[in-house]
Amino acid sequence: MKTFEVSKSNDMLERAKSVIPGGIYGHYGFSVRDTGPKFFSRADAAHFWDLDDNRYIDYMCAYGPMILGYGHPKVEEAANKQLRQGNTVSLASPAMVELAEVLVDMVSAADWALFGKNGGDSTALAVMIARAATGRRKVIKVTDGYHGVAPWMLGNRLGTTETDTQDVLEVAWNNTTELQGLIDQHPGDIAAFISSPYDHPVYRDNTLPAPGYWQQVEALCKKNDIVLIVDDVRAGFRINLAGSNREYGFTPDLICFGKAIANGHPLSALTGCDALRQTAQEVYFTGTQFFNAAPMAAAKATLQELQKIDAANLMTQIGSTLNQGLVNIASTHGYKLIASGIPAMPYYRLDGVSYETHVAWIDECVKRGVYLLGYHNHFISTAHTETDIQLTLEIVDEAFSALGPLSAHAPHEAKL
Numbered sequence: 433m434k435t436f437e438v439s440k441s442n443d444m445l446e447r448a449k450s451v452i453p454g455g456i457y458g459h460y461g462f463s464v465r466d467t468g469p470k471f472f473s474r475a476d477a478a479h480f481w482d483l484d485d486n487r488y489i490d491y492m493c494a495y496g497p498m499i500l501g502y503g504h505p506k507v508e509e510a511a512n513k514q515l516r517q518g519n520t521v522s523l524a525s526p527a528m529v530e531l532a533e534v535l536v537d538m539v540s541a542a543d544w545a546l547f548g549k550n551g552g553d554s555t556a557l558a559v560m561i562a563r564a565a566t567g568r569r570k571v572i573k574v575t576d577g578y579h580g581v582a583p584w585m586l587g588n589r590l591g592t593t594e595t596d597t598q599d600v601l602e603v604a605w606n607n608t609t610e611l612q613g614l615i616d617q618h619p620g621d622i623a624a625f626i627s628s629p630y631d632h633p634v635y636r637d638n639t640l641p642a643p644g645y646w647q648q649v650e651a652l653c654k655k656n657d658i659v660l661i662v663d664d665v666r667a668g669f670r671i672n673l674a675g676s677n678r679e680y681g682f683t684p685d686l687i688c689f690g691k692a693i694a695n696g697h698p699l700s701a702l703t704g705c706d707a708l709r710q711t712a713q714e715v716y717f718t719g720t721q722f723f724n725a726a727p728m729a730a731a732k733a734t735l736q737e738l739q740k741i742d743a744a745n746l747m748t749q750i751g752s753t754l755n756q757g758l759v760n761i762a763s764t765h766g767y768k769l770i771a772s773g774i775p776a777m778p779y780y781r782l783d784g785v786s787y788e789t790h791v792a793w794i795d796e797c798v799k800r801g802v803y804l805l806g807y808h809n810h811f812i813s814t815a816h817t818e819t820d821i822q823l824t825l826e827i828v829d830e831a832f833s834a835l836g837p838l839s840a841h842a843p844h845e846a847k848l
């Protein structure tokens with residue numbers, strides 16, 4: 433198979449650099465690779481095409497939003513119908529109410545819902561509600577847990593000050609002894625514990641909750657009147673449609689959703705329990721675009737379709753098949769591939785090789801039409817077909833041949 437030419441993408445990147453700092457910024461910027469595509473021309477189902485008209489089977493799904501396939505007819509029809517009726521208008525839309533009804537019905541721990549645009553809107557609101565409800569300042573998050581780009585979420589990154597993060601404490605994932613220790617060190621001053629349902633950091637294997645972990649966290653939060661926030665922005669709808677907490681057997685006070693909720697239309701949501709309803713009403717939360725009706729109509733159609741096709745279980749099956757196939761192919765080439773996290777969001781790492789070798793393998797896959805990333809978990813959608821998986825495995829087989837045998841890459845301690 434010929435490898436892809438990406439000269440039109442490269443030309444566009446050069447053009448971009450003169451008018452956009454860095455050309456492509458944020459997480460899209462991190463992912464730019466010399467030999468890979470930089471800009472898309474179109475997308476459909478589980479595929480996108482780059483500017484050079486190369487087709488990729490997309491295992492990043494726009495970093496999560498695409499869950500039913502690009503351009504899903506039912507979602508687009510609902511969004512377009514609402515667009516024709518009105519989108520950004522001086523009043524709220526019934527689409528907002530209908531969507532909240534669907535979400536409250538579907539998510540077991542949800543008694544109400546509020547909507548924003550990005551996942552970071554919902555995590556910021558969750559923390560404000562927790563602080564307002566408890567009258568406390570401090571928030572405990574998991575080390576390397578990502579919750580968006582508000583300064584308090586970012587740690588000591590460029591453009592933030594120490595005061596931004598002075599009320600944020602960090603605890604190791606799966607470690608309730610440390611959590612208890614932090615609570616003891618700050619008696620009566622912890623407003624919230626915020627965490628994704630399982631640990632999905634970048635550059636590291638992803639880790640599921642240890643048996644009993646979430647039950648212990650829930651008990652600690654209850655005992656100390658700490659608001660328990662699940663950040664389901666990334667994993668939401670890919671583990672369990674009733675909320676990822678259902679899979680792990682516990683009940684949070686607030687759940688943050690985003691990414692996949694509207695199959696790529698801009699929307700996020702915070703759901704909560706009755707006890708926090710009054711505070712949720714009192715905390716000031718708004719944005720010019722928060723009331724756009726078309727993304728809400730798209731979200732309603734997305735959630736209904738997800739339920740209709742039992743999407744979380746379907747993606748778990750597709751992801752498991754893909755993982756098994758990739759692990760087998762790797763081993764026929766003498767490599768050990770580790771697939772961690774949940775099957776619908778697999779994180780891949782070639783074991784016992786340097787990060788450079790791992791990324792060289794990823795580049796060989798991308799150059800042939802399988803879009804993977806070297807440092808991040810991947811995403812499965814319901815639009816990935818058996819044919820897509822079969823073709824992926826053939827391409828990955830070729831990518832390993834192009835990489836050459838393990839012995840050609842001096843063995844390293846895994847650095848990922």
Ligand SMILES: Cc1ncc(COP(=O)(O)O)c(C=O)c1O
Nearest residue numbers: 550551552578579580665666690
């Ligand atoms: C777990 C988690 N929370 C919050 C966010 C922030 O979402 P957004 O980028 O839509 O603001 C992300 C984004 O990747 C995320 O993965």
